[in-house]
Amino acid sequence: MNGPLSVATIVVALVLAAWLLLRAALNRAPSRFDLLATAVLGALVAVLVLVAVVGLFGDHRPSDTATFGGYLITTIAFAPVAIYLARMEPTRWGNLILGVACLVLPVLVLRLQQIASVTVA
Amino acid sequence: MPDSPAPARTRPADAALNTGLGRVLLFVYGVFALSASARALVQIATHFSEARLAYLLSAVAGLVYISATIGLAIGGERGRLIALVSCSIELLGVLIVGTLSIADAVAFPDDTVWSHYGSGYGYVPLVLPFIGLWWIYRHRPRN
Numbered sequence: 001m002n003g004p005l006s007v008a009t010i011v012v013a014l015v016l017a018a019w020l021l022l023r024a025a026l027n028r029a030p031s032r033f034d035l036l037a038t039a040v041l042g043a044l045v046a047v048l049v050l051v052a053v054v055g056l057f058g059d060h061r062p063s064d065t066a067t068f069g070g071y072l073i074t075t076i077a078f079a080p081v082a083i084y085l086a087r088m089e090p091t092r093w094g095n096l097i098l099g100v101a102c103l104v105l106p107v108l109v110l111r112l113q114q115i116a117s118v119t120v121a
Numbered sequence: 122m123p124d125s126p127a128p129a130r131t132r133p134a135d136a137a138l139n140t141g142l143g144r145v146l147l148f149v150y151g152v153f154a155l156s157a158s159a160r161a162l163v164q165i166a167t168h169f170s171e172a173r174l175a176y177l178l179s180a181v182a183g184l185v186y187i188s189a190t191i192g193l194a195i196g197g198e199r200g201r202l203i204a205l206v207s208c209s210i211e212l213l214g215v216l217i218v219g220t221l222s223i224a225d226a227v228a229f230p231d232d233t234v235w236s237h238y239g240s241g242y243g244y245v246p247l248v249l250p251f252i253g254l255w256w257i258y259r260h261r262p263r264n
Contacts, residue, residue: 066163082148
């Protein structure tokens with residue numbers, strides 16, 4: 001959970017968030033690129049979640065497994081829900097939805113790391 | 122995207138409560154509905170006896186966010202009323218619980234969404250009801 005993959009996810013999410021918030025500030029509706037970039041981030045997050053799920057069957061299971069699972073489900077669903085809502089909103093607000101999602105995702109990843117760091121021996 | 126009509130860049134004055142910024146609010150409220158109620162559920166399920174008041178308020182916060190989300194999603198006159206009541210309770214809640222959590226730390230050993238005016242959530246819980254109420258006010262029915 002604490003590898004280069006989560007660092008990459010956080011960095012990509014923050015860069016994308018800056019871009020999307022700028023697009024919203026400039027009054028631009030989500031373009032195909034904006035939606036695709038968010039989808040790519042979603043795919044990255046999905047890989048991260050898959051790795052974490054595989055890790056659940058290993059030796060270092062987080063002691064708060066239920067909370068960890070809840071966060072995993074929330075995290076993997078985040079980008080798809082944001083893209084779904086943004087596609088219904090072809091205005092600047094669509095980009096704001098995507099931008100907010102990209103701001104929350106790093107928080108979710110950090111929370112996952114926190115929960116994962118408390119393991120059952 | 123399949124060939125949809127050119128997206129409108131400006132909002133018509135009579136646009137619905139659940140479009141535009143309303144859709145952003147719907148998303149953010151949805152996130153808080155999920156996180157607040159999940160947190161309350163975990164707190165009540167695992168260590169309810171430690172701080173009954175705080176955990177019950179946690180659950181109330183979750184319910185308030187859920188009803189605000191529903192109100193914003195339904196839209197229209199009824200949705201607006203639901204959202205208006207929810208956002209008002211939310212504003213009172215974050216102010217009262219925020220003050221209580223600072224004044225009476227013993228009753229709040231474990232954080233809720235509204236503890237310390239939502240500082241654990243980047244003060245978003247404090248700002249959110251103001252934006253919500255402003256948005257609902259802008260969509261008051263005109264006769």
